Amino acid sequence: MREVAIVGIGLSRWGEVWDASLRSLWTEAALAALADAGVDTVDSITVGCMSPGLFVGQEHLGALLADELGMPGVPATRVESACASGGVALKAAFAEVASGMADIVLASGVEKMTDVSGDECTAALATAADAELEVFHGASFPGLYAMMARAHMERYGTTREQLAMVAVKNHKHGSMNPRAQYRQEITIKDVLRSAKVADPLNVLDCSPITDGAAAVILAELSVARKLAKGRPVVKITGIGHATDAIALHSRPDMTSIPATTKAAQRAFAMAGKGPQDVHFVELHDCFTIAEIVVLESLGLCAPGEGGKQAESGRTALGGALPVNVSGGLKSKGHPVGATGIAQMVELATQLRGQAEKRQVAKARVGLAQNMGGTGASTVVTVVEVAS
Amino acid sequence: MSLNPARVAREFPSRYRLEAAKCAGCGHVAFPARLVCPACRGTKHTAVTLDPAGKVLTFTVIHVPPAEFKGQAPYVLAVVELADGVRVTCQVADVDPAAVKTGMPVSLEFRRIQEDGEAGVIAYGHKAVPA
Ligand SMILES: [Zn+2]
Numbered sequence: 001m002r003e004v005a006i007v008g009i010g011l012s013r014w015g016e017v018w019d020a021s022l023r024s025l026w027t028e029a030a031l032a033a034l035a036d037a038g039v040d041t042v043d044s045i046t047v048g049c050m051s052p053g054l055f056v057g058q059e060h061l062g063a064l065l066a067d068e069l070g071m072p073g074v075p076a077t078r079v080e081s082a083c084a085s086g087g088v089a090l091k092a093a094f095a096e097v098a099s100g101m102a103d104i105v106l107a108s109g110v111e112k113m114t115d116v117s118g119d120e121c122t123a124a125l126a127t128a129a130d131a132e133l134e135v136f137h138g139a140s141f142p143g144l145y146a147m148m149a150r151a152h153m154e155r156y157g158t159t160r161e162q163l164a165m166v167a168v169k170n171h172k173h174g175s176m177n178p179r180a181q182y183r184q185e186i187t188i189k190d191v192l193r194s195a196k197v198a199d200p201l202n203v204l205d206c207s208p209i210t211d212g213a214a215a216v217i218l219a220e221l222s223v224a225r226k227l228a229k230g231r232p233v234v235k236i237t238g239i240g241h242a243t244d245a246i247a248l249h250s251r252p253d254m255t256s257i258p259a260t261t262k263a264a265q266r267a268f269a270m271a272g273k274g275p276q277d278v279h280f281v282e283l284h285d286c287f288t289i290a291e292i293v294v295l296e297s298l299g300l301c302a303p304g305e306g307g308k309q310a311e312s313g314r315t316a317l318g319g320a321l322p323v324n325v326s327g328g329l330k331s332k333g334h335p336v337g338a339t340g341i342a343q344m345v346e347l348a349t350q351l352r353g354q355a356e357k358r359q360v361a362k363a364r365v366g367l368a369q370n371m372g373g374t375g376a377s378t379v380v381t382v383v384e385v386a387s
Numbered sequence: 388m389s390l391n392p393a394r395v396a397r398e399f400p401s402r403y404r405l406e407a408a409k410c411a412g413c414g415h416v417a418f419p420a421r422l423v424c425p426a427c428r429g430t431k432h433t434a435v436t437l438d439p440a441g442k443v444l445t446f447t448v449i450h451v452p453p454a455e456f457k458g459q460a461p462y463v464l465a466v467v468e469l470a471d472g473v474r475v476t477c478q479v480a481d482v483d484p485a486a487v488k489t490g491m492p493v494s495l496e497f498r499r500i501q502e503d504g505e506a507g508v509i510a511y512g513h514k515a516v517p518a
Contacts, residue, residue, distance in 0.1 A: 119454040126453060132398060132419075137477045137500060137512065138449060138456040143464050146447035154445075154489055198464075199448040199484075245425070249466040249474040254445060 001098040005224030005386065006234045008037025008217030009345040012110075014333045015181045017211040022049075022056050022112035023068045025213040029338075030069050030108060033215035038227055042217065043102035045069075045076035048089030048109035049337035050372075052078075054124035056112050065108075082128035082372030083286065085109060086214065086340025087241070087379025094239050097218050104223060109338035110213035121209055125336070128373040130247040142206055142287065144248050144374050146198035149289035151254045153200070155304070158292065160200055162307035164191035166288040167204050167330055169310045173317060174327025176358040181210055181333030191288075205288040210333030214341035216348065221386070234351045238273065238382035240266025246376040257375035260297040264369070264380045271382040273365065275299040278382075280350060280360040281321065282343040283369040285328040291315075294369055295323070298380070317358055325350070325358045340370035340379060347383045390503040395510050402512040405439060405495065407473060408432035418473045439495035440518060441469040448484045455501045463487050467495070467515050480514040492518040 010032025012025040020028070026047070034040065045066055052058045062076035081088040086109030093107035113121055126135045129144060152158045168188055174180035186204060194204040224233050242262035248254055268274055275298065283298070285291040292306030300321060301309055309315045315323035326332045326346040329339060347366040349355050364385045371378040400406040401419035408420035412429030418437060423430060446465035449456070456462065463479040465487070479487055480498060493515035500512040 122453055134476045135453070136510070138452060138459065138462060138464055139476055140449060140451065140453055142451070143447045143449050147445040147464070147466060150447065150489070151445040196448075196450040198450065201447075247476065249444075249476050250425070254466065 002100060003221035004094050004097045004218050004236045005221050006216050006236065006344060006348045006383070007219045007224045007227045008033040008039065009348045010034070010036055010215045011179055011342060011345055012213040014179055014210055014212035014335065016114050018114065020211065022052060022058065022110055023065060025112060025211060026065050026108065026110040027068050029110070029213035029215040030106060033106065033217050037217040038229065039104060039217060041071065042074065042104045042106045044093070044096050045071070045074055045106045046089040046092045046108065047076065047078045048080070048085035048087070048340060049078055050080060050082055050085050050111060051124045051127060052112070054120070054127070056115050081377040083284070083336040084340060084370050084372035084377040084379055085337040086342070087370030087381070088340070088377070090216070090340055090344060090381065091239055091241055091379055093218050094236055097220055104217060104219045106215060106217055107341060108213065108215040109341035111335035111337040112211050113209045113335060114211050133247045133249070140198060142201050143198040145287040145289050146201045147248065148254055148293060148374065149200055152289060152293060155255050156307070158307035160192065161188055162311055163200070163205060163288040163292070164188045165310040166285065166291045167191050169316050170285060170324050170328040170330040173325045173358060174331025177327045177332060180327040180331050181208055182331050201287060201289070207286045207329035207334040210335040212333060212335035212338050212342070214338045214345050216341055216344045232352050233386040234348045235384050235386045236381060237384050238267035238269070238271030240264060240268075240270065240380045242266065242378055244376045246373050248374045255293065256303065257293055257297040257371065257378065259375055259378040260294055260369060260371060260380065261299070263378040264298045267380040267382050271384070273382055277365055278321070278367045279363050279365050280325060281323045281367045281369070282326060282328070282346050283323060284339070284371045285324055285330050286334060288330070291323065291328070294371070298367070298369060317360065322360050325355070325360055340368070343368040343370055344381070344383070351383060351385050390501070390508040390510055392508050395508050403497065405437040405513070407435050407437050409435045416471050416473050418475065437473055438470045441467045441493055441495065441515070443479065443487065443489050443491045443493060443515070444468050444474070445489060446479065446487055465515060467493055469495070475513070477512070478514045479516070481516045494518045
């Protein structure tokens, strides 16, 4: 395999962006990434998007968006794995560059979520769960994660306050990110007093509904060195992908996410690294309990110890293993198909030393974990500064 | 989700009669029936009927429901494990949500789950009730 680097990064505006369509949001991010890389064309485009058909009544995004960018003729493909669509788009782009099929690829993600009502949005997101076995009976996504939370609390003694501490930490991080959707700090009390959604999870345990797009330009390493212009070259050294049964009840242990463990093992094996080598992490905190379970499933703490990580300060900026310094999905926002790519934007920003107030000191190895549904699709990526 | 009549009808064996598939190779019971055994990838099965008795493994109280369940909230949604190891996600009915506990013995009963307006399909399935 050829070595692959991130040579350009870009984000669109994030939030409730009522004056921007799916195509204009995506184009904003793509143009920003092309400008950052200093290239004006690419060999191929991948687009991660969960459900443009349900959110805006548009499929066939590959061709639509290549044309929108003024690049008709370039091969462009939409890929979908629920909220892991961005991670899977990254993997598809990585494979094209690593294999030699392309030298420069635009990997992107987008979701336009606020053109539909809240109920329609809930219904679109619910398609990431098992329609016949879960959604038919009244399951919602907060409900499924709430059942994981209760199982974790009863098995390990994880507390309601420890869940809240994840949201408090990620909002504090997000307050230092000018691109974050919700930049206000919150307290444990705020989380505990916020409206009940699915017991034991409240509104402030949940990531928000977000419009947004993200893009990265991947290039073969020698091409990347030419484009670096004095900036550190950021390499993707490991990428792992795994799946599982999508119904939560089908998994023997509802307090862990086996697909995340498998994807991490594959990414670490490719990178020749282990959990102890990681300096900072962007992970898929769609709900507070998710950050706790994912830390354990990635091997970054022991099973049952996830609740103590935010509480002890280990996962805060300045701690031994900062997690979600971007604000995470919770504060930065979660345009579902864009999230996996936005994580790459944050890793590259940190590894280039351009994260300003939220810069992780001596960051040289970062890890991203992006998942769909209750974790039935996971992509884990290891990114490093090239020597 | 769509309550297309054919889609609802083809789930009758599992939702009306608790029919499952027992793998001829390894004995794993899959519910609902499927073509490939998730335990051994075997493809030969015999139909079995599940014992409706089980226990609550984990649960939540849904306060913000999907549109189809607006009239029912707050309701309890649980993962229930039946006697032969089969697990299902379903509501727990006929109980004060505050009284539901993990480990609680329950039994699956045939109930109305959702309906498509006044003139559309009514979809039935199982809910758990305290045993
Ligand atoms: Zn079998």
